[in-house]
Amino acid sequence: DTEVTQTPKHLVMGMTNKKSLKCEQHMGHRAMYWYKQKAKKPPELMFVYSYEKLSINESVPSRFSPECPNSSLLNLHLHALQPEDSALYLCASRGTRAREQYFGPGTRLTVT
Amino acid sequence: GQQLNQSPQSMFIQEGEDVSMNCTSSSIFNTWLWYKQDPGEGPVLLIALYKAGELTSNGRLTAQFGITRKDSFLNISASIPSDVGIYFCAGQLGTSYGKLTFGQGTILTVHP
Numbered sequence: 001d002t003e004v005t006q007t008p009k010h011l012v013m014g015m016t017n018k019k020s021l022k023c024e025q026h027m028g029h030r031a032m033y034w035y036k037q038k039a040k041k042p043p044e045l046m047f048v049y050s051y052e053k054l055s056i057n058e059s060v061p062s063r064f065s066p067e068c069p070n071s072s073l074l075n076l077h078l079h080a081l082q083p084e085d086s087a088l089y090l091c092a093s094r095g096t097r098a099r100e101q102y103f104g105p106g107t108r109l110t111v112t
Numbered sequence: 113g114q115q116l117n118q119s120p121q122s123m124f125i126q127e128g129e130d131v132s133m134n135c136t137s138s139s140i141f142n143t144w145l146w147y148k149q150d151p152g153e154g155p156v157l158l159i160a161l162y163k164a165g166e167l168t169s170n171g172r173l174t175a176q177f178g179i180t181r182k183d184s185f186l187n188i189s190a191s192i193p194s195d196v197g198i199y200f201c202a203g204q205l206g207t208s209y210g211k212l213t214f215g216q217g218t219i220l221t222v223h224p
Contacts, residue, residue, distance in 0.1 A: 006154075031209060033210075040217065042215065045211060048209045056211065088154075090154050090155075099142075099206070103147075103156070105153050106153065106154045
């Protein structure tokens with residue numbers, strides 16, 4: 001099983017709202033990732049968690065706040081977003097010894 | 113930073129034709145991954161390559177890890193309409209928590 005799940009599938013939020021994206025995997029993977037993807041462009045890395053610790057932050061604005069409550073869960077908290085933050089947000093995970101990354105289906109975020 | 117050149121950017125083919133796309137890098141990688149993405153969905157891993165010169169097949173898909181470690185290609189034989197989508201290559205150096213460098217994608221359209 002190589003499934004990564006993400007909720008919600010779609011999210012519309014105003015610029016003053018606070019919302020959260022959720023990602024879950026039960027493959028025992030210890031590395032988890034958040035990506036942002038614009039239409040017809042490759043995914044852009046935002047954050048990497050390794051063994052529940054934030055290991056990479058690709059200079060992401062503080063209005064995006066990641067959290068890794070345990071080895072299976074990854075959250076992305078959103079606050080005071082801008083319309084240009086509208087995108088597909090992807091979660092991915094990778095096993096300790098394997099080199100493949102598996103992506104979830106994504107959350108389509110629209111900021112109005 | 114590292115950049116991947118993926119070509120062609122788009123392809124329009126007839127059902128039944130073979131397809132070839134490739135990625136070249138200015139730097140070496142020790143892993144190449146090929147993904148397919150359907151509209152509104154997350155990328156799905158098609159093939160993973162781990163060693164220079166490696167040739168791997170997955171059904172009608174064949175991919176190779178270039179011997180210089182700076183390139184990879186993906187072939188699709190006897191294309192069918194469901195092959196439509198965006199194909200991304202991704203290289204990984206093996207350090208930095210599995211960080212991937214993506215190509216810009218190849219948009220494939222298959223005419224019945």
